[in-house]
Amino acid sequence: xxxxxxxxxxxxxxxxxxxxxxxxxxxxxxxxxxxxxxxxxxxxxxxxxxxxxxxxxxxxxxxxxxxxxxxxxxxxxxxxxxxxxxxxxxxxxxxxxxxxxxxxxxxxxxxxxxxxxxxxxxxxxxxxxxxxxxxxxxxxxxxxxxxxxxxxxxxxxxxxxxxxxxxxxxxxxxxxxxxxxxxxxxxxxxxxxxxxxxxxxxxxxxxxxxxxxxxxxxxxxxxxxxxxxxxxxxxxxxxxxxxxxxxxxxxxxxxxxxxxxxxxxxxxxxxxxxxxxxxxxxxxxxxxxxxxxxxxxxxxxxxxxxxxxxxxxxxxxxxxxxxxxxxxxxxxxxxxxxxx
Ligand code: BMA
Numbered sequence: 289x290x291x292x293x294x295x296x297x298x299x300x301x302x303x304x305x306x307x308x309x310x311x312x313x314x315x316x317x318x319x320x321x322x323x324x325x326x327x328x329x330x331x332x333x334x335x336x337x338x339x340x341x342x343x344x345x346x347x348x349x350x351x352x353x354x355x356x357x358x359x360x361x362x363x364x365x366x367x368x369x370x371x372x373x374x375x376x377x378x379x380x381x382x383x384x385x386x387x388x389x390x391x392x393x394x395x396x397x398x399x400x401x402x403x404x405x406x407x408x409x410x411x412x413x414x415x416x417x418x419x420x421x422x423x424x425x426x427x428x429x430x431x432x433x434x435x436x437x438x439x440x441x442x443x444x445x446x447x448x449x450x451x452x453x454x455x456x457x458x459x460x461x462x463x464x465x466x467x468x469x470x471x472x473x474x475x476x477x478x479x480x481x482x483x484x485x486x487x488x489x490x491x492x493x494x495x496x497x498x499x500x501x502x503x504x505x506x507x508x509x510x511x512x513x514x515x516x517x518x519x520x521x522x523x524x525x526x527x528x529x530x531x532x533x534x535x536x537x538x539x540x541x542x543x544x545x546x547x548x549x550x551x552x553x554x555x556x557x558x559x560x561x562x563x564x565x566x567x568x569x570x571x572x573x574x575x576x577x578x579x580x581x582x583x584x585x586x587x588x589x590x591x592x593x594x595x596x597x598x599x600x601x602x603x604x605x606x607x608x609x610x611x612x613x614x615x616x617x618x619x620x621x622x623x624x625x626x627x628x
Pocket of ligand 1: 592
C-alpha cells in the first residue's frame, strides 16, 4: 500500500520490475529489456522516440513520435496489451479540423497524451509559422479534431494537467526560439475553454546544477498525489559536444502549480546506457509519459532515448517523493507565484 496517495488514472497492469539489488543514487531504475522500441519500427518510419502512452480499456494506447525515413516527424497511433510491446498504425494520425476536413500539420513531434473527463487531448510541437504547440482532441482514437493552437510561436513541451484546477484547464509550456533554444523555463497557463489561454505564470527555471544548467522543459503529464503534483521533466546542460538531456523531478502545489514545493537538485536519470548515449542525437533521456498504479504506488516512466528509441524506467511514489523532498532546493523564482 502506497503511503503517498496517487489520484487520477491508475492501472494495476502498469509494467514493472523490482528495484535491482545494490541500486545506487536516485530511486529510478531502468527496465532490463530496454529499449522497448527499436529502429525501423514501422514501414516508412526510421525511429520512434519521445512518445506518450496511457491505459485504454483493458489495453494501452499511445501517440508516438515517428521520424519518417524522409526526416519529417509525425505522430502515429500505437496499441499494446502489455504497455511494452507496441503495434503501430501504418498511417499517420489523420487530424481533421472542426468541420471534419483534413487538417494535417506540416510536421508534428514530441506528443503528450492527457485525458480530462471523457476526452483525450494530444499536444505536440508543430509549425505555426515557427515551432509552436498544436492540439487535438478525441474520444474514440478514430476521429482526431484539431483545436486552436494555444500559444503564439515559439513554444514547445506543452502538457496539460489531467484535471481542471479551480475550474480551469491548466497547461505547462516552455517558450523557446526557432532553433535548438539555448534557454528555457517552464510556465503554466490557464484556460476556461481550451481556446483562450492566459494568466501565464512562471513555474520554474534552470538551476545551477550541471544537468539542468541550460534549460528545462515539461515532460510527462503531472501526476496528482497527496503531496502535490509530481512532475517528471527534462533538464539540459550544454557541453562542447552538444546538449545532454536528463530527467528531473519536482512537486508543485496542488491548488497553485506555479508554486514549486520541492525540487530535486539531483537528476533522477541521466544518459548512461548505450541506447541513451548512442543514436541519432546522443545523450538524450526525454520523459513524455508515466503510468501508475494507485494501490502499490508503482510508476512507469516512458522516455525517449537518444532521439532513436523508447525506454522504460520504474520508481514508486513513496520512494521518488521522499527522494525529491530529501534533496530539495527551491529558489525564490520557483517558490513564488510567478507573476511579475
Ligand atoms: C529538443 C526536441 C526533442 C529532442 C531534443 C534532443 O529540442 O527537438 O524532440 O529530443 O531536442 O534532440
